[in-house]
């Protein structure tokens with residue numbers, strides 16, 4: 001990179017949380033100097049499923065067997081129990097994952113269509129600089145090349161950009177995504193390690209799994225038909241409490257119907273993933289390969305009267321996602337029960353790719369390698385997890401901090417306060433997720449010391465200074481949103 005200039009992204013403030021970034025853009029040619037047997041040229045397979053809340057997967061204790069394929073893979077790797085996205089919406093979440101920066105610092109917040117500033121070095125760019133071939137097949141227009149998410153990829157296949165299909169298959173469904181992945185495998189070069197990102201979309205609303213999956217779980221022993229939701233076709237999904245015209249499926253009003261459909265989408269996607277993994281194994285692509293699985297956010301399925309959407313509130317339904325790292329022979333199977341942020345994904349992957357990180361840090365993230373090995377934490381930095389969420393105006397986002405089972409929400413905007421703290425004018429909520437996973441009992445008054453400690457932590461984090469090294473020549477242009485991208489985003493409910 002040519003003489004980087006420095007840009008200060010947020011005003012100077014108390015340096016109690018100050019991620020070190022100096023030197024982090026320098027890619028070392030040295031292999032990782034760790035005890036684990038990490039092959040120098042590990043392939044990286046990143047699989048993500050949009051809108052997948054952790055607690056609807058069997059491996060996280062869900063009563064329905066939604067995810068046998070993922071469960072089996074996770075059981076061979078290191079699974080994180082308390083993984084938290086940095087913003088529960090597709091664009092902001094992936095921007096945070098791939099740049100290892102917080103939304104408050106990278107500016108990708110709330111809405112669809114904010115182009116990713118090219119000054120941020122993305123995971124694929126760093127891997128490409130390290131000699132990797134980089135490929136992606138993605139199903140959600142929120143990560144379109146129009147918004148610069150293709151930076152660093154040799155191949156970037158967008159499902160919604162493909163020609164119309166004669167067979168009636170969902171063009172963004174897992175079956176088609178698998179086909180698209182298979183169609184690029186012949187492009188892979190044998191002499192380079194690969195980075196492949198496959199992003200599925202099936203669990204995202206509308207919940208319309210194909211064929212026999214549409215009836216899966218309907219009326220089973222876990223089906224709850226006691227909860228009826230008011231339907232009101234004069235409203236939209238932005239009105240709380242009832243189902244608007246853009247949410248009603250088959251005229252149904254039982255909550256259980258929608259939950260079963262959502263679960264069936266997961267099961268369909270899980271079954272399709274098995275087929276793709278079979279293809280990979282048949283081609284020897286799973287050897288010397290780190291597989292990482294996660295999601296960009298969860299989904300609210302009626303909790304707090306918030307139906308079939310995500311992004312508006314920082315509740316766990318939307319923040320808590322699955323996360324596991326699978327690398328037989330390198331990573332011993334285990335479960336990590338401390339909070340963890342997806343902002344750490346990129347530094348972790350870079351370490352597996354042999355990039356030397358100063359103190360394990362990369363931008364605002366930190367490699368999870370020690371945690372993957374089960375090492376005791378060093379240093380005094382707690383495993384807090386920070387997130388933002390909301391539909392409010394600039395700087396009125398909800399700020400969330402989690403420490404173990406305690407979770408604090410600072411809700412600055414009145415509309416959100418009503419649903420989070422129960423009272424407009426009250427900005428603070430504290431929940432004990434161990435005893436109250438549904439986040440129904442606000443403990444701010446009952447546990448004032450914990451609330452105050454986490455409020456301070458949230459403020460220190462939010463004001464924390466962050467500098468990003470920028471190659472001025474790499475500052476790129478904004479791109480126009482393509483018509484097909486616009487259509488798909490509309491169909492997904494992102495655009496009015």
Ligand SMILES: [Zn+2]
Nearest residue numbers: 050051090296
């Ligand atoms: Zn998403």
